[in-house]
Amino acid sequence: MDVTADIVRAAIVRAADEQPGQGQFLGVDWGAFVVVFLVAFAATVVIVCFYAIGLRLLAAGAPMDGSDERRDTQGAAAVSFHRPPIATGAAVLCFAVCVAAVLYGLWLLIPQFH
Numbered sequence: 001m002d003v004t005a006d007i008v009r010a011a012i013v014r015a016a017d018e019q020p021g022q023g024q025f026l027g028v029d030w031g032a033f034v035v036v037f038l039v040a041f042a043a044t045v046v047i048v049c050f051y052a053i054g055l056r057l058l059a060a061g062a063p064m065d066g067s068d069e070r071r072d073t074q075g076a077a078a079v080s081f082h083r084p085p086i087a088t089g090a091a092v093l094c095f096a097v098c099v100a101a102v103l104y105g106l107w108l109l110i111p112q113f114h
Contacts, residue, residue: 047101054094060087 061083107113 043101043105047098050094050097050101054091054098057087057091057094058083060084 061081
C-alpha cells in the first residue's frame with residue numbers, strides 16, 4: 001500500500017473521532033484567526049499608503065504653505081504652478097489600485113457575485 005494513502009486515512013479517522021473545537025480555546029481556530037487578521041491588516045496598510053501617495057502626487061506643484069494664493073516670494077505677480085503629467089497619471093493609478101482593492105473585497109463578501 002501507499003504510505004501517503006495510509007497517512008491520509010489515519011488523519012481522516014483521527015479527525016472523525018475528535019469533537020469540533022476540541023483543543024481550541026472557545027472553539028475558535030486561533031491560528032486561522034491570526035492569519036486572517038494579518039492579511040486584513042496588511043491589505044489595509046497597503047490601501048491607505050496608495051491613497052496617501054495618490055493625494056501627495058495630486059498636490060505636486062501646489063504652494064508649500066497650503067494656501068490657494070499662487071504668488072512668488074515677493075508677492076508681486078501670481079505664479080502659475082503646474083503639476084507634472086506623470087504625477088497626475090501616477091495619482092490616478094494609485095487611486096485605481098485603491099478602487100480595485102475595495103471592489104475585490106466587496107466581491108469576496110457578497111455571495112451573489114460568485
